[in-house]
Amino acid sequence: MTSRLEFWQGNIASAEGALAAGCRFFGGYPITPSTEIAEHMAAKLPKRGGVFIQMEDELASIASVIGASWTGARAMTATSGPGFSLMMENIGYAAMTETPCVIVNVQRGGPSTGQPTMAAQGDMMQCRFGSHGDYAIIALCPASVQEMYDLTAKAFNLADKYRVPVFLMTDEVIGHMRERIIVPDAVEHTGRPAFVPGTLPFKPGADLVPGFPEFGKGYGTHVTGLTHDERGYPCATNPGLHAALVKRLVDKIESATQKLADFDVVNPDAEQVFIAYGAPVRTVQQVIHDHPDRKIGFLRVRTVWPFPSHALALFKNARRFIVPELNLGQIAREIERHAKVPVTSVPKLGGELHTPGELYAVWEAGA
Amino acid sequence: MSFEDWFRQDRLPHIYCAGCGNGTIINCTLAAVDAMGWAKEDTVFVSGIGCSSRAPGYIVTDSLHTTHGRALAFATGVKMANPKLHVVVFTGDGDLAAIGGNHFIHACRRNIDLTVVCMNNQIYGMTGGQGSPTTPRGCISTTTPYGSTEPAFDLSELAIAAGANYVARWTSYHVKELERAVKTGLETPGFSFIEALVQCPTNFGRRNKFRQVADQIEYIKAHALLKAKRDRLLEQGERIPEDMYVVGELMRRSRPAMGLAPTEVKP
Amino acid sequence: MKLAIDETRCKGCNLCTKVCPYKIFKEGKLPNLRGIVVPELDRPERCTNCRLYHLYGRQLCGVCQLTCPDQAIHWVEEEPYEPHKVAIEY
Numbered sequence: 001m002t003s004r005l006e007f008w009q010g011n012i013a014s015a016e017g018a019l020a021a022g023c024r025f026f027g028g029y030p031i032t033p034s035t036e037i038a039e040h041m042a043a044k045l046p047k048r049g050g051v052f053i054q055m056e057d058e059l060a061s062i063a064s065v066i067g068a069s070w071t072g073a074r075a076m077t078a079t080s081g082p083g084f085s086l087m088m089e090n091i092g093y094a095a096m097t098e099t100p101c102v103i104v105n106v107q108r109g110g111p112s113t114g115q116p117t118m119a120a121q122g123d124m125m126q127c128r129f130g131s132h133g134d135y136a137i138i139a140l141c142p143a144s145v146q147e148m149y150d151l152t153a154k155a156f157n158l159a160d161k162y163r164v165p166v167f168l169m170t171d172e173v174i175g176h177m178r179e180r181i182i183v184p185d186a187v188e189h190t191g192r193p194a195f196v197p198g199t200l201p202f203k204p205g206a207d208l209v210p211g212f213p214e215f216g217k218g219y220g221t222h223v224t225g226l227t228h229d230e231r232g233y234p235c236a237t238n239p240g241l242h243a244a245l246v247k248r249l250v251d252k253i254e255s256a257t258q259k260l261a262d263f264d265v266v267n268p269d270a271e272q273v274f275i276a277y278g279a280p281v282r283t284v285q286q287v288i289h290d291h292p293d294r295k296i297g298f299l300r301v302r303t304v305w306p307f308p309s310h311a312l313a314l315f316k317n318a319r320r321f322i323v324p325e326l327n328l329g330q331i332a333r334e335i336e337r338h339a340k341v342p343v344t345s346v347p348k349l350g351g352e353l354h355t356p357g358e359l360y361a362v363w364e365a366g367a
Numbered sequence: 368m369s370f371e372d373w374f375r376q377d378r379l380p381h382i383y384c385a386g387c388g389n390g391t392i393i394n395c396t397l398a399a400v401d402a403m404g405w406a407k408e409d410t411v412f413v414s415g416i417g418c419s420s421r422a423p424g425y426i427v428t429d430s431l432h433t434t435h436g437r438a439l440a441f442a443t444g445v446k447m448a449n450p451k452l453h454v455v456v457f458t459g460d461g462d463l464a465a466i467g468g469n470h471f472i473h474a475c476r477r478n479i480d481l482t483v484v485c486m487n488n489q490i491y492g493m494t495g496g497q498g499s500p501t502t503p504r505g506c507i508s509t510t511t512p513y514g515s516t517e518p519a520f521d522l523s524e525l526a527i528a529a530g531a532n533y534v535a536r537w538t539s540y541h542v543k544e545l546e547r548a549v550k551t552g553l554e555t556p557g558f559s560f561i562e563a564l565v566q567c568p569t570n571f572g573r574r575n576k577f578r579q580v581a582d583q584i585e586y587i588k589a590h591a592l593l594k595a596k597r598d599r600l601l602e603q604g605e606r607i608p609e610d611m612y613v614v615g616e617l618m619r620r621s622r623p624a625m626g627l628a629p630t631e632v633k634p
Numbered sequence: 635m636k637l638a639i640d641e642t643r644c645k646g647c648n649l650c651t652k653v654c655p656y657k658i659f660k661e662g663k664l665p666n667l668r669g670i671v672v673p674e675l676d677r678p679e680r681c682t683n684c685r686l687y688h689l690y691g692r693q694l695c696g697v698c699q700l701t702c703p704d705q706a707i708h709w710v711e712e713e714p715y716e717p718h719k720v721a722i723e724y
Contacts, residue, residue: 025448051447056473060440063433067413067444070431071452075444093434215429215445216452218408222375222424224432233378234424234432369693371708379643380704385670386647390703398700542653542700568647580647 003184010148010175011036011078014104014168015044017152018076020187023102024050025075027064029057029083032116033172034106037078058083062090066099070223072192072214074156078104080172081114084123085130091165092131093225095249098202098210100159100192104152104168106175107326109351118351119172121278121326127167128305134246136253138260139167139305143281145179151302153187158260160192162252163209169304171326173279173353195219200230208252254306261308263301270297271319272366275335277301279353280324286356287363296363304331309338320344320366324354370397373407378425383418386580388539388565392486393422393457395542395563399549400455410453413442415467418493418567419459419486436466439474442481446626450480453553460487460501464520468500475529478557480626484549485522485560488567496570503610507574523562527618532557534618538564540588541614548616557624564591564612635687635709637678643706646670650698650707656680659698683709 008016015037018026026045028038038054045052051068055061061077068075079087084105094101109115110122123130127139138158140151152168159166195201195211201221204210213219226234227242235241253260266288267273274284274297281300288296297315301308312321312335321343323332329345336343346362348354374397383389400410412430414420415438423430433441438456446454463471463485474481490508491497498508498515501522505514523536533555535548545563552559566572566583577583592607594615600607637658639650650659651673658678662671678684682695687709699707 025444027444053443053447055440055443056469059437060443060470060473063437063440064444064447067431067441068448071445071449073448075448089434090437215411216408216449220407220427220429222430222432224424225434226432371705374705380645383703385645386649387703390705391649391701394700394702394705539701542697546700580649581652584649584652
């Protein structure tokens with residue numbers, strides 16, 4: 001079999017990407033605009049020897065995914081705004097217990113029930129900081145149906161490698177868009193870090209990630225969301241131990257920022273640079289396409305968390321970064337933290353994308 | 368092999384207060400698991416948050432100590448992803464009936480092949496004795512200082528109504544009966560729910576006129592009404608005292624179950 | 635077989651004194667080094683399991699062990715009884 005051409009919806013592509021990556025468990029709950037992923041998994045997973053279960057709420061969906069992940073299965077869930085908020089507690093649990101899992105968030109307008117059928121990028125900070133306490137996660141942002149497929153498959157590899165929840169932070173536009181996709185005949189499949197029997201279950205290797213002692217193999221692993229020592233035993237009143245554990249959970253991701261970074265650079269010698277992720281990428285691409293005579297810089301980010309701050313330095317002549325987002329400037333604030341030049345946030349709320357004219361006007365105003 | 372072999376000896380003694388009944392329930396559950404002859408690598412204990420939920424930390428098998436109320440949802444994931452594993456859930460009344468109530472009724476409805484042992488101490492013990500959904504009317508807790516005014520949940524009736532295959536209730540005094548009930552629960556395909564009433568001397572007994580552990584045990588023993596006797600009383604048209612609770616095997620049926628290991632599926 | 639209480643685990647709740655059919659466990663009187671009043675054993679050779687474990691080849695009764703919330707009660711093997719001559723000097 002060779003790669004084939006398809007015309008798919010973004011959500012379907014994400015589900016197919018997960019299936020290609022060997023996802024064997026999906027615990028879901030219906031929520032617009034992510035439901036197609038659950039529907040597709042419900043149809044396809046049982047035929048491939050996997051398990052689809054519709055849980056009673058999102059709290060339970062993510063819980064079942066974490067439980068399934070500990071049996072060694074690749075497990076995922078998909079949700080949107082309100083469901084994502086409900087998942088937060090157990091996402092913190094997954095970060096603390098270093099459970100690999102993939103969470104697709106097809107973002108919609110918030111807060112609260114907001115705009116169920118309109119696009120937004122308002123959960124970008126929530127996915128990074130939403131659960132209580134300090135931790136770090138990985139978030140990927142696709143901007144096309146092709147990337148919905150590719151990045152979902154990649155998310156599983158990253159989740160396994162770093163033993164961390166990985167988010168596919170897409171939005172309603174990309175999730176419901178239909179476009180051409182080239183489906184590869186196979187995707188890369190890297191496993192979880194191997195556990196050496198007889199060693200301590202939460203003793204990290206050189207990359208700060210411990211081996212994965214999955215259930216059912218006789219390792220006798222105790223998994224707890226309490227602060228635990230390297231044996232996995234709760235030890236919640238030792239200040240040094242807690243500090244070291246949380247520091248490691250954050251460091252294992254942040255020290256890998258360069259390795260995790262996934263971005264494209266257009267016109268690196270430009271003076272004004274657009275930075276975008278997700279759906280606004282398409283608008284910026286249109287602006288560049290419409291004005292071939294202008295030097296429009298573009299940093300197009302796929303791995304938003306951990307944010308690849310080193311990419312900003314690639315634009316040596318940059319005078320200004322312009323960040324169009326479907327929120328009130330969440331990642332713009334993160335960029336401001338790293339950038340040495342002014343950052344202009346171009347927020348857009350309401351569910352519609354920026355028009356190329358709007359973005360070009362911002363660019364031209366500074367030219 | 369005895370149930371003592373299932374303990375992580377390096378973790379004992381456990382954190383429970385003197386006289387707490389949770390240790391007794393763990394003994395009975397492990398004795399039943401031991402009697403099943405299950406291999407340690409095929410058995411997983413799952414729990415939520417609370418006094419009862421610290422139990423898996425003292426057991427040598429793979430164990431998952433999860434977030435408050437979600438134990439059944441985690442256990443559902445474990446069981447569905449690998450039906451060969453035997454999954455036993457330890458939970459408490461607050462964990463199961465309050466914050467996890469929705470997961471409880473849905474796990475019963477799905478009739479998923481789990482065995483749930485609920486240590487019902489009628490109080491939130493870990494946080495210092497607040498009223499729970501099973502605190503009997505009139506009982507004193509730190510959040511019901513004038514006596515609880517809310518009616519209490521009957522967890523076993525709830526499980527029966529929601530569709531569990533096996534439901535039994537015993538107490539920390541009836542150790543042999545409890546062990547047998549847990550074993551029957553482990554043998555039964557589908558959702559098995561064993562409610563064990565336990566004494567909490569520190570947070571319940573102290574505020575409710577049980578000055579000694581033994582006083583509360585005596586109360587539990589004296590107010591347990593065997594199901595057979597209850598049925599007889601009902602038949603004779605006699606009144607059942609309101610402060611008594613029914614103990615015994617309350618339900619055994621074979622509704623279609625989920626998450627059975629491949630060999631267990633009957634045609 | 636011999637009945638034994640593990641003093642490092644016992645928390646002194648005295649539940650064992652309520653459940654033994656022979657009333658072998660008696661409430662203790664003096665606190666041990668951990669400040670816990672561990673129950674005392676009153677003629678433990680009366681215990682069913684002590685007497686009959688080897689005869690039946692399985693655990694008998696065992697209610698005290700199941701009840702003990704602190705996993706402090708267990709049985710230990712005794713040195714087999716060896717008759718030996720005692721020389722008595724008159």
